[in-house]
Amino acid sequence: MTTAHADSYYAASANDKRERPRLRDAIETDVCIIGAGYTGLSTALQLLERGFRVVVLEAARIGWGASGRNGGQIVNSYSRDIDVIERSVGAEKAKQFGAMAFEGARIIREYVDRYQIDCDLKDGAVFAALNLRQLKHLAAQKALWQKHGHQGELELMDQSGIRNYVGSSRYVGGMFDGSGGHLHPLNLALGEAAAVERLGGLIFEDSAAIDIQEGEPVRVRTAGGEVSARFLVVAGNAYLGHLVPELSAKSMPCGTQMIATEPLDEFQAKHLLPGDHCVEDCNYLLDYFRLSADKRLLYGGGVVYGARDPADIEAIILPKLLKTFPQLEGVRVDYAWTGNFLLTLSRLPQVGRIGGNIYYSQGCSGHGVTYTHLAGRLLAEVINGQASRFDLFASLPHYPFPGGHALRVPFSALGAWYYSLRDALGI
Numbered sequence: 001m002t003t004a005h006a007d008s009y010y011a012a013s014a015n016d017k018r019e020r021p022r023l024r025d026a027i028e029t030d031v032c033i034i035g036a037g038y039t040g041l042s043t044a045l046q047l048l049e050r051g052f053r054v055v056v057l058e059a060a061r062i063g064w065g066a067s068g069r070n071g072g073q074i075v076n077s078y079s080r081d082i083d084v085i086e087r088s089v090g091a092e093k094a095k096q097f098g099a100m101a102f103e104g105a106r107i108i109r110e111y112v113d114r115y116q117i118d119c120d121l122k123d124g125a126v127f128a129a130l131n132l133r134q135l136k137h138l139a140a141q142k143a144l145w146q147k148h149g150h151q152g153e154l155e156l157m158d159q160s161g162i163r164n165y166v167g168s169s170r171y172v173g174g175m176f177d178g179s180g181g182h183l184h185p186l187n188l189a190l191g192e193a194a195a196v197e198r199l200g201g202l203i204f205e206d207s208a209a210i211d212i213q214e215g216e217p218v219r220v221r222t223a224g225g226e227v228s229a230r231f232l233v234v235a236g237n238a239y240l241g242h243l244v245p246e247l248s249a250k251s252m253p254c255g256t257q258m259i260a261t262e263p264l265d266e267f268q269a270k271h272l273l274p275g276d277h278c279v280e281d282c283n284y285l286l287d288y289f290r291l292s293a294d295k296r297l298l299y300g301g302g303v304v305y306g307a308r309d310p311a312d313i314e315a316i317i318l319p320k321l322l323k324t325f326p327q328l329e330g331v332r333v334d335y336a337w338t339g340n341f342l343l344t345l346s347r348l349p350q351v352g353r354i355g356g357n358i359y360y361s362q363g364c365s366g367h368g369v370t371y372t373h374l375a376g377r378l379l380a381e382v383i384n385g386q387a388s389r390f391d392l393f394a395s396l397p398h399y400p401f402p403g404g405h406a407l408r409v410p411f412s413a414l415g416a417w418y419y420s421l422r423d424a425l426g427i
Helices: 040-050 083-090 091-100 102-112 134-149 185-198 268-271 313-322 369-383 388-393 406-425
Strands: 026-034 054-057 120-128 154-157 173-183 202-204 211-213 218-221 226-234 253-260 279-280 288-289 297-303 333-343 350-354 358-362
Touching: 026 040, 026 173, 026 218, 040 054, 040 102, 040 173, 040 185, 040 218, 040 369, 054 226, 083 091, 083 134, 102 173, 102 185, 120 134, 134 154, 134 173, 154 313, 173 279, 185 202, 253 369, 288 313, 313 333, 350 388, 358 369, 369 388
Parallel strands: 026 054, 026 226, 054 202, 120 279, 226 358
Antiparallel strands: 120 173, 154 173, 211 218, 218 226, 253 297, 253 333, 279 288, 288 297, 350 358
16 A cells, blocks of 8 residues: 555645655665655755766655655754854864855755746745844844855844734744745655656655665665665655664654644735745744745644654644734634654754765754755765765764663753743743
8 A cells, every 4th residue: 555645735735646666676776865855855866967876765755754744944054053063163164064054945946947846936034033032143143144155135123124024923023034935845855856757766655675784785675675776875864763773873753743724815815924935933942834825824833752743733733823823813724734853962964974885864953954955965975976075064973862762852852841941031
C-alpha cells in the first residue's frame, strides 16, 4: 500500500499527485541520496547539473516530512544567528558563515525560475516584536545582517509602522526583510523532484533504506532492492530514525503544528496581511503565519519535544491565532496537521562525513527551508572535490544532549519553559 502524505492543506492542494515506483532491483549509480526532502532534492539537482548520476531513495513520498508540511516561510540566516556562531568559531570563520547566510533564499528563487516551479512564491517577510526587548534585538539583527552584506532590503518598524504589514495590535514593532518570502512548500519539493527527473535522476518512493554497508562502493539496501554508489548522502533529518546511530545520538525530533482556516474574503485577507507577506514573532517558541494563494490563513506554532502527535492540534493552535487576530472569532478550521523537525543542542546544523564516501547534513532546528537548499549545494561541492565550504560547516561542534536519549526531552522542555517565561515577562 502506498504511503500517503499527511492530511494537510498542502497535500490537498498539491500540483503533482503522481506516485513514483518502489525500488525493485539492484542498481548502480554515482551518488545515492537517502531522503526526498529539500536537502536530498537540492543535492540531487546540484549534482545532476554537474554531470553526476543520481538515485534518490524516499521512505514515503516526495516531501512527506518537514519539507512538505512546514510554514512555507523563506527566512534568512540560521536558527542561531551569525553573532552566536562567531562566539564559537571566531570572527574570521564567522565572516564565511555570514557570506552564506542569505544564499539559500537565492537558490530557491533560482530553482523556481530555472525549472518553472509553480509554488505560489511571494516576496517579503516580517519579524514581529512582542515587547521592547525583542524590538531592540531586531535592531541589532538588522545591523548584524548588514555587516555581513545583507544591504538595502531591511526596514525597522515601530508600532504604527508594523500595522501597515500586520492587522494585529499585539506587536510593538518589527523588521521587514524584502528578500524573505513565502511559498507552498510541498509544491516546491514536488517541482524540484520533477526537475531532478527531467535531468535524468531517479526517485524511488516507499523505498526506505534499511541497511547501509560502508565501502567502495557503498551499498544501500531497501526491502525490494539495492543501490551501489560511489558516494552516499544521508538526508533523512527528523525521519531518519536509527538507520545511522551516530547521527541520531546527537539530535532530537520535535513536532510543530499548523492549521489552515477556511478561505477568507478579500477584505478580511487584506486587513490581516495588507502586503501578503509572511510573519513570525520573536519568541523562543515562536508563532508564524501567512496567507495561502486561496486566502486561507495558515497559522503554526508550538513545539512537542520528542515528536509525539498531539491529540487535538486545533485546540493548541486556534487560541494562538485568535490571540493575534481576535477579529477571526468563529472562523472555521479546514485542516490541522503536525510535522517533525530535527533539533540539535546548539540549534546549528550538523554536517560531516562518515568514512571516506558518506556525507550528511541534518538538524536545521526549525530553520530549514533556506538552509537545506544551501546544504544541497555544499554537499554537491564536496562530492565534486570542492570541500572548503562543506568543511566550514563540518567544523561546528556536535554536542550530545545532557543525559543522553533518556533525558533529552525533559531537559529540552525545561529549557524551553525558561525561555518562554522570559518571553512572557519581556526580559
